[in-house]
Amino acid sequence: MNFPIILDIALGLVFVFFALSLLASELQEIIGTLLQWRAEHLKQSIEILLSGNDREKDATAQALADALYESPWIRSLNQEAKGRIARSFRGLLHLIGRIYRVLTGTRNVFGVGKTSGPSYIPSEAFANSLLERMQLSQLWQVLAEERLATFAAEKVILPVSNILSDLKASTGNEFLLNAELKQFEQSVQVILADFRSGDVSLSESVDRIVRRLEDFALMARDILPDNHPLTETFMRRLEYIRRGFASTSAERAALLGKLRPSVANLLDVFDTGSTTYRELRRLAEGNHSSAQALVDRLEAAAITPALRASLATLARKAELVTDTAQGQVAQFSREIETWYNRGMDRATGVYRRNAKAVALMIGIATAVAINADSFHIASRLATDPVLRNSVVQAADQLVVESSGDLNQDLTQVRESVDQALESIPFPLGYNEVVLEQQRQAEADWPIPLVQRRFLGWLVTGFAISMGSTFWFNVLKKIVNVRNTGDKGA
Numbered sequence: 001m002n003f004p005i006i007l008d009i010a011l012g013l014v015f016v017f018f019a020l021s022l023l024a025s026e027l028q029e030i031i032g033t034l035l036q037w038r039a040e041h042l043k044q045s046i047e048i049l050l051s052g053n054d055r056e057k058d059a060t061a062q063a064l065a066d067a068l069y070e071s072p073w074i075r076s077l078n079q080e081a082k083g084r085i086a087r088s089f090r091g092l093l094h095l096i097g098r099i100y101r102v103l104t105g106t107r108n109v110f111g112v113g114k115t116s117g118p119s120y121i122p123s124e125a126f127a128n129s130l131l132e133r134m135q136l137s138q139l140w141q142v143l144a145e146e147r148l149a150t151f152a153a154e155k156v157i158l159p160v161s162n163i164l165s166d167l168k169a170s171t172g173n174e175f176l177l178n179a180e181l182k183q184f185e186q187s188v189q190v191i192l193a194d195f196r197s198g199d200v201s202l203s204e205s206v207d208r209i210v211r212r213l214e215d216f217a218l219m220a221r222d223i224l225p226d227n228h229p230l231t232e233t234f235m236r237r238l239e240y241i242r243r244g245f246a247s248t249s250a251e252r253a254a255l256l257g258k259l260r261p262s263v264a265n266l267l268d269v270f271d272t273g274s275t276t277y278r279e280l281r282r283l284a285e286g287n288h289s290s291a292q293a294l295v296d297r298l299e300a301a302a303i304t305p306a307l308r309a310s311l312a313t314l315a316r317k318a319e320l321v322t323d324t325a326q327g328q329v330a331q332f333s334r335e336i337e338t339w340y341n342r343g344m345d346r347a348t349g350v351y352r353r354n355a356k357a358v359a360l361m362i363g364i365a366t367a368v369a370i371n372a373d374s375f376h377i378a379s380r381l382a383t384d385p386v387l388r389n390s391v392v393q394a395a396d397q398l399v400v401e402s403s404g405d406l407n408q409d410l411t412q413v414r415e416s417v418d419q420a421l422e423s424i425p426f427p428l429g430y431n432e433v434v435l436e437q438q439r440q441a442e443a444d445w446p447i448p449l450v451q452r453r454f455l456g457w458l459v460t461g462f463a464i465s466m467g468s469t470f471w472f473n474v475l476k477k478i479v480n481v482r483n484t485g486d487k488g489a
Contacts, residue, residue: 004482005382011478012381012391013374015398016426017463018471019417024366024464028359038119041354043069043109045347046126049340052306060304062109064133069110069117071129077118123337123344130336135297136266136329139280142290143266145196146283147259152188152209155245160184160216163237170230177220184216202260210246213238263315263332269298270308314339356465364461371430373456374463376438380427387425392482394420399479413472 032038043065051061068074098108110117131137161181168176188209195205217238224231245255261276268274280298283291303311318331366372381388398416427434438453445452463471 005388007478007482008388008392009378009381011395011475011482012388013378014471014475014478015391015395015420016372016377016428017460017466018468018475019421020363020366020370020372020460020464021466021468021471022414022417024359024362025468027366028355028362031358031362036116036119037355038351039117040109041347041351042119042121042344043117045344045350046121047109048347049343050307051304052310054304054306057304057306061307064303064307067133068126068129071132073125073129073132074118074121077121077125078116123340126340127333127336131333134267134270134303135294136263138290139266139269139294139298140261140329141196141198142283142288142294143261143276143279144202144259145192146279146288146291147261148195148202148205149192151206151255151259152192156209156213156241157185157188159241160213160238163234163241167230167234177223180216180219180223184212187212187215203256206246206252206255206259210242213242217242263318263328264312267308267312267315270303310339311336359467360461360465363464364457366464367457367460370428371434371438371453371457372428372460373438373453374459375452375456376434376441377427377456379441380437387427390424391420391426394424395475396479396483399476 046068047058047061047065050064051057164177164181168174191200191205191208191212194200195202200208217235220238221231221235224234244251246252265276268276269280271277280291280295284295314335315328315332318328318335321327321331381391394416398413398420401416402413427437442452447455
């Protein structure tokens with residue numbers, strides 16, 4: 001047997017493998033759509049990411065993942081079918097999925113009463129859903145409000161009241177600066193109310209308190225007698241209070257650092273032994289309605305220790321990048337997105353390996369179903385020149401008519417392959433001619449315990465699992481080598 005004939009046989013086998021790979025890929029796509037493999041694998045991958053692959057925390061991770069899927073960020077990604085026909089078809093898919101889970105005993109990863117989920121979730125949607133679920137923004141506001149109110153009461157109003165009481169005792173005037181002090185206290189309460197409503201930032205609220213203190217000092221100087229020792233002492237003590245937290249930019253930054261909860265502090269709320277949790281619990285027990293609501297929601301939104309550890313690490317990274325509250329939150333969100341993308345990259349690798357195993361099973365099943373025996377196909381191509389020439393001609397025409405990109409020419413390629421399968425009598429199927437040829441070949445088969453066709457099916461199954469893109473590229477290379485050889489002859 002000369003080299004051109006061997007090349008033609010190889011080209012014929014590759015063409016058959018390519019045609020069967022197209023068929024198997026369509027079958028895998030249909031099965032994957034019916035059983036929602038991509039959406040199911042995505043949900044399971046998110047559960048593994050949340051649990052840190054700790055099987056003991058699977059239930060907590062599953063509950064958290066179910067809650068995340070209920071957020072508007074993710075729920076909107078699962079587009080429901082429109083129209084009666086589309087809804088009926090989708091309902092049929094869901095029914096098939098339920099039957100499959102009942103027969104196989106697998107868990108419905110989408111949750112009770114759910115039959116579907118998105119096949120893709122952007123990192124931004126995941127990060128926003130997780131942050132929303134953990135109530136970090138609400139927690140930040142509650143803690144910052146309480147710390148600002150405590151600062152105003154203990155570090156500003158109380159010291160001012162104390163030194164004013166000393167002044168009153170020294171002068172014997174119990175009504176001295178009472179109206180001005182009351183006005184100062186009311187202005188501070190207005191500032192606190194504005195911060196609670198979200199109208200002003202924390203740093204602006206601190207600056208406003210400092211300005212109100214300075215205004216009170218100006219009013220006091222106007223009322224108190226000039227050049228009096230008691231007046232000078234009172235004014236120095238007021239200045240000392242102000243300088244304690246607003247004398248320099250460093251002092252102001254240190255004060256804001258104490259008042260502003262960091263992202264890492266917020267995450268500590270999920271640890272019942274942490275200072276942050278005790279602070280929130282103390283507020284809740286003090287009839288703070290927002291704090292009590294937060295405690296109730298946070299207890300319902302339990303997170304796994306692995307997730308808490310991962311988020312704490314991300315929070316520390318965010319704090320190293322920026323030192324502002326807004327910057328930390330934004331950076332923390334970006335760190336979550338990066339962490340999610342890395343987890344999904346690993347999950348994609350797992351999905352591809354699983355898909356490869358499924359492709360192998362579908363390939364073997366396809367080979368058995370249509371009796372695609374690689375050994376028999378090769379022998380028929382070697383002994384039947386008419387069949388061999390027909391297959392070679394069909395392969396040449398397919399490569400010439402395509403642009404070289406299977407994804408772009410997929411529809412045209414499928415039509416060409418269908419025409420070839422209809423016009424060329426491939427040695428496939430369970431008709432009497434093929435079966436008789438296989439029985440005759442079995443007579444000379446040297447392995448008694450394993451039939452030749454079984455190994456042939458196995459080879460075909462492995463070949464099909466390689467995928468249509470692989471065989472299309474091999475087909476192009478063989479055709480190019482063959483045509484180059486013909487031109488040079």
